[in-house]
Amino acid sequence: MPVTSELAEAVSAGDRRALARAITLVESTRGDHHRQAEDLIDELLPTTGGALRIGITGPPGVGKSTFIDAFGSRVLDRGQRLAVLAVDPSSTAGRGSILGDKTRMASLAGRDDVFIRPSPSGGALGGIGRRTRDAIALCEAAGYDLILVETVGVGQSETTVATVTDLFLLLVAPGGGDDLQGIKRGIMELADLVVVNKADGDLAALAEQTAGDYRLALHLVRSKHPGIDTPVLTCSSTGGRGIDEVLVSLTELRDQLDASGALARLRADQAVAQLTDEIGSALFARAEADERFAACHRDLEQAVVDRTLSVSAAARQLIDVLFDRSPADGSA
Numbered sequence: 257m258p259v260t261s262e263l264a265e266a267v268s269a270g271d272r273r274a275l276a277r278a279i280t281l282v283e284s285t286r287g288d289h290h291r292q293a294e295d296l297i298d299e300l301l302p303t304t305g306g307a308l309r310i311g312i313t314g315p316p317g318v319g320k321s322t323f324i325d326a327f328g329s330r331v332l333d334r335g336q337r338l339a340v341l342a343v344d345p346s347s348t349a350g351r352g353s354i355l356g357d358k359t360r361m362a363s364l365a366g367r368d369d370v371f372i373r374p375s376p377s378g379g380a381l382g383g384i385g386r387r388t389r390d391a392i393a394l395c396e397a398a399g400y401d402l403i404l405v406e407t408v409g410v411g412q413s414e415t416t417v418a419t420v421t422d423l424f425l426l427l428v429a430p431g432g433g434d435d436l437q438g439i440k441r442g443i444m445e446l447a448d449l450v451v452v453n454k455a456d457g458d459l460a461a462l463a464e465q466t467a468g469d470y471r472l473a474l475h476l477v478r479s480k481h482p483g484i485d486t487p488v489l490t491c492s493s494t495g496g497r498g499i500d501e502v503l504v505s506l507t508e509l510r511d512q513l514d515a516s517g518a519l520a521r522l523r524a525d526q527a528v529a530q531l532t533d534e535i536g537s538a539l540f541a542r543a544e545a546d547e548r549f550a551a552c553h554r555d556l557e558q559a560v561v562d563r564t565l566s567v568s569a570a571a572r573q574l575i576d577v578l579f580d581r582s583p584a585d586g587s588a
């Protein structure tokens with residue numbers, strides 16, 4: 257049996273070690289691994305798609321890890337299997353990485369119906385979008401019903417994670433006032449649900465006020481799903497208050513989107529966009545392997561830097577090389 261078929265079987269059987277190995281394979285930068293990963297995903301494809309995929313983000317220290325621990329435990333208590341994946345575009349080990357996070361996720365760490373995957377270190381082929389998409393597919397094939405994708409730090413990765421998840425949860429802390437903790441408008445637009453964490457003790461009243469501020473602010477951003485207001489909830493991840501409500505709210509949203517056909521449309525749009533992306537990058541990688549193209553590319557880069565040629569003219573000339581047309585023939 258080919259090695260990928262063996263791995264596929266083990267993943268399907270729910271073997272967590274095999275799942276970890278499979279994810280390592282899709283993250284690998286090696287060309288032969290890339291082909292194996294493709295075979296593996298292809299083989300498992302019919303058994304993917306079954307999970308609810310939730311992206312989660314929030315500023316450093318807001319309580320993401322503590323929230324995931326509390327929320328995840330509820331998910332497991334309801335008899336569901338949970339996978340937690342982390343996406344860290346900076347790829348720096350240290351703060352935020354799930355690996356150094358076992359203490360913050362103490363109740364999850366010991367359970368066997370959960371799979372926790374820290375973000376890979378170093379860049380991997382195809383960027384975080386493909387990597388995360390494939391990791392999600394593998395978790396689904398392994399039978400996980402709910403997949404949390406945590407983005408570490410508020411950066412650019414949210415947009416990418418939103419392209420591979422069904423719902424996006426923004427976790428914020430009490431306070432912040434007018435600037436709402438520097439949460440960018442773009443991130444608010446991605447959010448399906450905003451949760452104000454640390455709604456306990458001295459911060460409880462401030463948390464309610466912050467929730468009100470977010471409700472107002474959300475009226476000013478484009479609603480992600482027409483006709484559905486983005487809910488704003490409060491919770492305490494350390495005390496456990498409000499966590500069930502987050503799960504209920506997410507489930508309701510999913511059901512609503514499912515019933516209206518919006519979820520199927522979202523996933524279809526995501527698949528088409530991913531295909532376009534992959535064609536673009538694969539085409540470019542294939543072209544770069546050609547010496548003439550690569551040399552021309554370098555020359556044109558220099559011309560753009562020296563401002564002897566505009567960016568669009570340079571791009572067109574390079575594309576002419578790719579399609580084997582002389583740039584001088586003016587046919588473009």
Ligand SMILES: Nc1nc2c(ncn2[C@@H]2O[C@H](COP(=O)(O)OP(=O)(O)OP(=O)(O)O)[C@@H](O)[C@H]2O)c(=O)[nH]1
Nearest residue numbers: 315316317318319320321322352453454492493494
């Ligand atoms: N009072 C209170 N403290 C909380 C709550 N949730 C988290 N904390 C505390 O906030 C601090 C940061 O929590 P983390 O879960 O590590 O936050 P994080 O967002 O994962 O942080 P990074 O991974 O560093 O971005 C810890 O000291 C937690 O104990 C909460 O609901 N209430």
Ligand SMILES: [Mg+2]
Nearest residue numbers: 320321352357
């Ligand atoms: Mg954390």
